[in-house]
Amino acid sequence: MTSTALRTDRYELTMIDAALRAGAHERPSVFELFARRLPDGRRFGVVAGTGRLLEAIEAFRFGEDELAWLDRERVVSPETLDWLAAYRFRGTIRGYREGELYFPGSPLLVVEAGFAEGVVLETIALSILNYDSAVASAAARMVSAAGGRPLAEMGSRRTGEHSAVAAARAAYIAGFGATSNLEAGRRWGVPTMGTAAHAFTLLFPTEGEAFAAQLAALGPGTTLLVDTYDIRRGVENAVRAAGTGLGAVRIDSGDLDVVVREVRAQLDALGATGTRITVTNDLDEYAIAALAAAPVDSYGVGTALVTGSGSPASGMVYKLVAHQDAGGAWLSVGKTSEGKATVGGRKQPVRALRDGVAVSEDIHVEDPPVDALAADAGRLLHVPLVTDGEVHTAALGPDGVAAARAHHAAAIAELSADGRRLSRGDAAIPTRYL
Amino acid sequence: MTSTALRTDRYELTMIDAALRAGAHERPSVFELFARRLPDGRRFGVVAGTGRLLEAIEAFRFGEDELAWLDRERVVSPETLDWLAAYRFRGTIRGYREGELYFPGSPLLVVEAGFAEGVVLETIALSILNYDSAVASAAARMVSAAGGRPLAEMGSRRTGEHSAVAAARAAYIAGFGATSNLEAGRRWGVPTMGTAAHAFTLLFPTEGEAFAAQLAALGPGTTLLVDTYDIRRGVENAVRAAGTGLGAVRIDSGDLDVVVREVRAQLDALGATGTRITVTNDLDEYAIAALAAAPVDSYGVGTALVTGSGSPASGMVYKLVAHQDAGGAWLSVGKTSEGKATVGGRKQPVRALRDGVAVSEDIHVEDPPVDALAADAGRLLHVPLVTDGEVHTAALGPDGVAAARAHHAAAIAELSADGRRLSRGDAAIPTRYL
Numbered sequence: 001m002t003s004t005a006l007r008t009d010r011y012e013l014t015m016i017d018a019a020l021r022a023g024a025h026e027r028p029s030v031f032e033l034f035a036r037r038l039p040d041g042r043r044f045g046v047v048a049g050t051g052r053l054l055e056a057i058e059a060f061r062f063g064e065d066e067l068a069w070l071d072r073e074r075v076v077s078p079e080t081l082d083w084l085a086a087y088r089f090r091g092t093i094r095g096y097r098e099g100e101l102y103f104p105g106s107p108l109l110v111v112e113a114g115f116a117e118g119v120v121l122e123t124i125a126l127s128i129l130n131y132d133s134a135v136a137s138a139a140a141r142m143v144s145a146a147g148g149r150p151l152a153e154m155g156s157r158r159t160g161e162h163s164a165v166a167a168a169r170a171a172y173i174a175g176f177g178a179t180s181n182l183e184a185g186r187r188w189g190v191p192t193m194g195t196a197a198h199a200f201t202l203l204f205p206t207e208g209e210a211f212a213a214q215l216a217a218l219g220p221g222t223t224l225l226v227d228t229y230d231i232r233r234g235v236e237n238a239v240r241a242a243g244t245g246l247g248a249v250r251i252d253s254g255d256l257d258v259v260v261r262e263v264r265a266q267l268d269a270l271g272a273t274g275t276r277i278t279v280t281n282d283l284d285e286y287a288i289a290a291l292a293a294a295p296v297d298s299y300g301v302g303t304a305l306v307t308g309s310g311s312p313a314s315g316m317v318y319k320l321v322a323h324q325d326a327g328g329a330w331l332s333v334g335k336t337s338e339g340k341a342t343v344g345g346r347k348q349p350v351r352a353l354r355d356g357v358a359v360s361e362d363i364h365v366e367d368p369p370v371d372a373l374a375a376d377a378g379r380l381l382h383v384p385l386v387t388d389g390e391v392h393t394a395a396l397g398p399d400g401v402a403a404a405r406a407h408h409a410a411a412i413a414e415l416s417a418d419g420r421r422l423s424r425g426d427a428a429i430p431t432r433y434l
Numbered sequence: 435m436t437s438t439a440l441r442t443d444r445y446e447l448t449m450i451d452a453a454l455r456a457g458a459h460e461r462p463s464v465f466e467l468f469a470r471r472l473p474d475g476r477r478f479g480v481v482a483g484t485g486r487l488l489e490a491i492e493a494f495r496f497g498e499d500e501l502a503w504l505d506r507e508r509v510v511s512p513e514t515l516d517w518l519a520a521y522r523f524r525g526t527i528r529g530y531r532e533g534e535l536y537f538p539g540s541p542l543l544v545v546e547a548g549f550a551e552g553v554v555l556e557t558i559a560l561s562i563l564n565y566d567s568a569v570a571s572a573a574a575r576m577v578s579a580a581g582g583r584p585l586a587e588m589g590s591r592r593t594g595e596h597s598a599v600a601a602a603r604a605a606y607i608a609g610f611g612a613t614s615n616l617e618a619g620r621r622w623g624v625p626t627m628g629t630a631a632h633a634f635t636l637l638f639p640t641e642g643e644a645f646a647a648q649l650a651a652l653g654p655g656t657t658l659l660v661d662t663y664d665i666r667r668g669v670e671n672a673v674r675a676a677g678t679g680l681g682a683v684r685i686d687s688g689d690l691d692v693v694v695r696e697v698r699a700q701l702d703a704l705g706a707t708g709t710r711i712t713v714t715n716d717l718d719e720y721a722i723a724a725l726a727a728a729p730v731d732s733y734g735v736g737t738a739l740v741t742g743s744g745s746p747a748s749g750m751v752y753k754l755v756a757h758q759d760a761g762g763a764w765l766s767v768g769k770t771s772e773g774k775a776t777v778g779g780r781k782q783p784v785r786a787l788r789d790g791v792a793v794s795e796d797i798h799v800e801d802p803p804v805d806a807l808a809a810d811a812g813r814l815l816h817v818p819l820v821t822d823g824e825v826h827t828a829a830l831g832p833d834g835v836a837a838a839r840a841h842h843a844a845a846i847a848e849l850s851a852d853g854r855r856l857s858r859g860d861a862a863i864p865t866r867y868l
Contacts, residue, residue: 002436007595009588009614011628018630018651024637031633056595069620077651115637122631126591127598154443157560158747161441161490162596164561180443186503194445196452197556199465199754202767203458203549217452217511228769307746313592313737320633333636335662 003063004056005087008123010075013084016116017076020083025116029323030346033095033109033125035102039137039311041424044415046140046408047108048170049132050098051400054391056124057089083116090389091117094382096349098395099136099173099408101415103361105431107347108316110382115323122318130316131163132170134308138285139174140412141309142301144420145289150298152193153179154280155306167306173404175412180300189398195250201228211241221247223278226263227254235263239270248276248297256281257294264295284309285422322346351414352378358414361431437497438490439518442557444509447518450550451510454517459550464756466781467529467543467559469536473571473745475858478849480574480842481542482604483566484532485834488825490558491523517550524823525551528816530783532829533570533607533842535849537795539865541781542750544816549757556752564750565597566604568742572719573608574846575743576735578854579723584732586627587613588714589740601740607838609846614734623832629684635662645675655681657712660697661688669697673704682710682731690715691728698729718743719856755781785848786812792848795865 019025038045062070062084071081091113102108109125111118142151153171156164156179168184178193179185185192196214204210211224220242226234226249238249249267251259256279267275276297284304291299308314322332348364350372362372372378384392394403412420419428453459472479496504496518505515525547536542543559545552576585587605590598590613602618612627613619619626630648638644645658654676660668660683672683683701685693690713701709710731718738725733742748756766782798784806796806806812818826828837846854853862 004595006617006620007590007598008616009590009628010616010619010626011614011630013616014628014652015630015634018634018648019637021651022638022647024647027637029637066620070616073619073626075616075626115633119631119633122633123590123598124595127593127595130592131594131597156441156443156557157752158564159561160565160594160597160600161438161558161561163565163594164441164557166594180445182442182444182447182504182509183440185444185507186440186500192444192507192509194443194448196445196449197553198769199549199553199556200449200452202754202769203453203461203463203757204456205759213456213458214452217455218448303747303749307741312741312746315737318591320636323637325639335632335636 001059003061003066004059004124005062005066006069007127008120012120012122013070013076013080015119016083017080019116020080021077025083026114027323029113029115029118030321031111031118031122031318032107032321032347033111033129033316033318034105034107035314035316037104037315038427039315042137042311043419043421043425043428044137045102045133045314046136046174047096047098047100047102047129047133048136048173048404049128049166050095050385051395051397051404052132052166052169053125053128054385054395056128057121057386058391060087060089060121060124062087087117087120088389089113089117089121089386091386092384092388093386094384096381097383097407098400098404099411100381101411103427103429103431105363106361106381107349107363109385110347119320126316126318128166130314132166133314133316134312135167135170135306136174137314138305138309138311139171139176140408141285141422142288142299142305143175145285145422146299147292149296150177151175152177152298152300153181153305154194154300155302156181158303159306164306169401171305173401173408175405175408188401190401195223196225198225198228201225207234208237208241211238215242220245223248223250225250225252227251231259231263232266235266236270239267239272239275244271244273244275246272246275248278250278250280250300252280254281256287257291260291260294260296289422349381350378351381353414356414357416358419358429360429362434363431364434435493437495437500438493438558439496439500440503441561442554446554446556447504447510447514449553450517451514453550454514455511459517460548462758463547463549463552463754465545465552465556465752466541466755467545467563467750467752468539468541469748469750471538471749472861473749476571476745477853477855477859477862478571478574479536479567479748480570480608481530481532481534481536481563481567482570482607482838483562483600484529484819485829485831485838486566486600486603487559487562488819488829490562491555491820492825494521494523494555494558496521521551521554522823523547523551523555523820525820526818526822527820528818530815531817531841532834532838533845534815535845537861537863537865539797540795540815541783541797543819544781553754560750560752562600564748566600567748567750568746569601569604569740570608571748572739572743572745573605573610574842575719575856576722576739577609579719579856580733581726583730584611585609586611586732586734587615587739588628588734589736590615592737593740598740603835605739607835607842609839609842622835624835629657630659632659632662635659641668642671642675645672649676654679657682657684659684659686661685665693665697666700669700670704673701673706673709678705678707678709680706680709682712684712684714684734686714688715690721691725694725694728694730723856783815784812785815787848790848791850792853792863794863796868797865798868
């Protein structure tokens with residue numbers, strides 16, 4: 001298990017250094033991870049990365065190599081090095097289930113621990129949740145735009161090589177059906193897909209020979225890429241090579257709304273009525289929605305998905321919201337500077353429902369009243385993630401991903417049709433502090 | 435060394451499978467990595483990630499775990515599994531130096547290898563170069579906007595936890611002076627910085643006590659964050675606690691142009707004339723430029739930097755441009771479909787210069803004439819990166835990063851002042867195919 005401990009901003013460690021010298025490092029504290037607002041015009045966000053974060057917390061240990069480097073660079077004092085050497089997170093974290101929807105101010109994670117123990121997780125928690133949630137939030141809009149047609153994530157080449165794996169995972173949680181990324185298949189159980197690129201066609205003297213070679217290896221159920229030279233001839237060559245039982249054709253260029261109709265008509269005329277059409281040309285949620293009336297069978301999405309479709313970072317922050325004073329009394333705290341005020345205190349969020357439809361995000365600053373959680377009134381949004389340093393295993397690995405995908409489907413079904421629309425607007429439900 | 439081989443789109447392997455069955459997998463081939471265009475309105479791009487890619491190529495091996503998973507999932511045939519088991523890249527790669535500028539069509543990497551050997555590197559090469567170059571390209575504009583004032587990269591929390599390290603590295607290559615990311619310090623030799631967040635101030639009963647604790651641990655040269663409560667009182671408390679020898683104050687909120695002037699006047703009035711002011715509030719290249727006349731001493735940049743300031747993926751592609759036919763004759767190839775045509779053939783790029791100023795990106799489709807490379811006429815842009823499978827070590831590790839940073843500084847100095855301006859325009863120099 002590679003240590004994740006240096007994937008951390010230097011100031012987390014210098015704060016520990018100073019707190020330790022002041023004797024304040026073990027002061028019981030509550031940190032909260034939340035987004036002040038949704039990306040401009042978005043109606044909801046989708047939490048993703050929780051399972052990855054829990055694995056990163058398990059691997060958050062300062063080993064010999066990390067300590068030697070920190071020592072050599074004089075980042076912290078020898079006393080702090082000793083403290084870091086003994087570090088493992090022993091606190092408690094509760095938070096939104098992975099796959100859950102969120103709104104402005106939703107307390108996505110609540111971390112209870114000594115100050116130093118909790119503050120040191122800030123950078124890694126934000127890196128993972130900000131990126132993964134940006135992808136999941138964009139993905140959910142694309143799934144909504146696709147209206148039930150399947151989507152595949154194909155953006156590995158448009159984001160860092162590790163983020164690519166996280167993006168495939170996040171998109172799957174938000175309802176995509178598959179990914180091109182093999183590591184996401186191995187690591188997280190996401191179904192993988194893909195057949196051939198233009199390079200394969202270009203390797204052979206004719207398109208027909210390339211198709212024949214692909215069919216020989218992958219069978220007639222494969223997807224043939226028909227736009228290397230001329231789409232009309234490509235479709236002709238495809239059906240000639242594969243027969244009318246060809247699985248699918250893929251189109252990666254051109255004015256898709258027009259081209260797809262022509263290709264469908266051509267396939268049908270050739271008798272390939274069961275051959276599907278998949279399109280992959282720089283799609284985002286709006287382009288997908290614009291193809292709703294076209295005879296597209298599935299979509300492959302790359303750049304827009306893995307870069308959050310215009311909102312590549314979710315804007316989540318990690319803030320100290322309460323701590324004990326030297327006498328052991330709890331204090332709610334919050335920054336008061338302009339435009340960035342924080343609501344202090346420990347929070348318990350409830351998704352208030354009416355007839356099964358989400359109506360508000362109710363954030364109780366202390367425990368919610370019992371009737372807020374009565375059968376149809378709402379549901380508690382927090383689940384235990386880490387208890388006294390023990391990570392709850394349900395959120396981990398491929399099983400955690402499958403659970404998050406199922407939970408996302410249930411949570412988004414609570415949203416009104418208006419709340420799911422693509423057009424710009426306010427958050428689908430209001431956030432209320434109670 | 436963790437295998438990088440599954441950070442790959444599935445279709446790379448199914449193409450190998452089909453090519454192998456057709457006996458075409460070893461056909462000598464040339465692949466090229468390039469960007470068809472710059473992000474909208476940008477005048478130049480900066481190549482980054484080359485050193486990381488070379489390390490990823492060295493680790494691109496299919497080990498037992500990878501092969502077992504591919505077998506279990508029936509991704510490819512048993513024959514292809516054998517081929518993958520024996521895979522290591524034995525071809526030749528030449529390309530732009532890391533840190534070099536690029537323009538539309540610049541052939542950033544030219545990969546010469548058997549078809550299968552070369553095609554399988556597509557995904558990893560694009561993941562790394564697209565992301566790292568997006569960050570470096572944004573960073574170079576920020577460095578230009580800062581007009582010599584130092585910049586620090588602080589965006590780790592706004593991008594995936596591995597991309598964070600790559601972003602810190604890319605920003606440093608493009609002229610940033612430091613990063614908050616500790617792993618980038620350890621792994622790539624980037625100087626690290628950072629002192630404290632608002633949480634630290636909130637942990638103490640008063641701001642003055644928090645400052646005293648920080649000063650006790652980090653000394654008077656530290657940077658105090660003065661905007662947790664009220665900036666004016668924050669500055670007062672800072673100088674009271676540290677004395678007039680305080681290193682710096684940091685401001686992370688408010689209307690910076692106004693606030694910075696007020697803080698400078700206040701610091702000077704208190705006698706802290708040597709105390710620097712650093713600002714870190716959601717900056718991008720335009721906000722930095724807007725502060726040119728304000729008494730800012732340094733900038734910390736986060737979100738905009740690590741997300742490519744509006745262009746989070748560079749749009750680079752990896753294309754087969756030539757291969758031998760079955761008889762051993764070389765063929766230039768290229769896709770002809772609408773809007774995505776590719777210029778075939780092996781290329782040799784030259785940055786043409788006049789009086790030391792770049793005037794055009796000359797792409798010779800065969801070897802450039804000798805006079806194109808005469809003393810002041812231009813310089814060859816390609817350097818050898820991998821020769822017959824042997825990676826040239828000069829580009830690797832922290833030394834490679836230092837060399838890339840130095841090369842970037844030299845390359846950008848060749849650009850005219852007009853080519854460096856922030857405002858939208860065409861590429862700073864035209865690309866010519868000769």
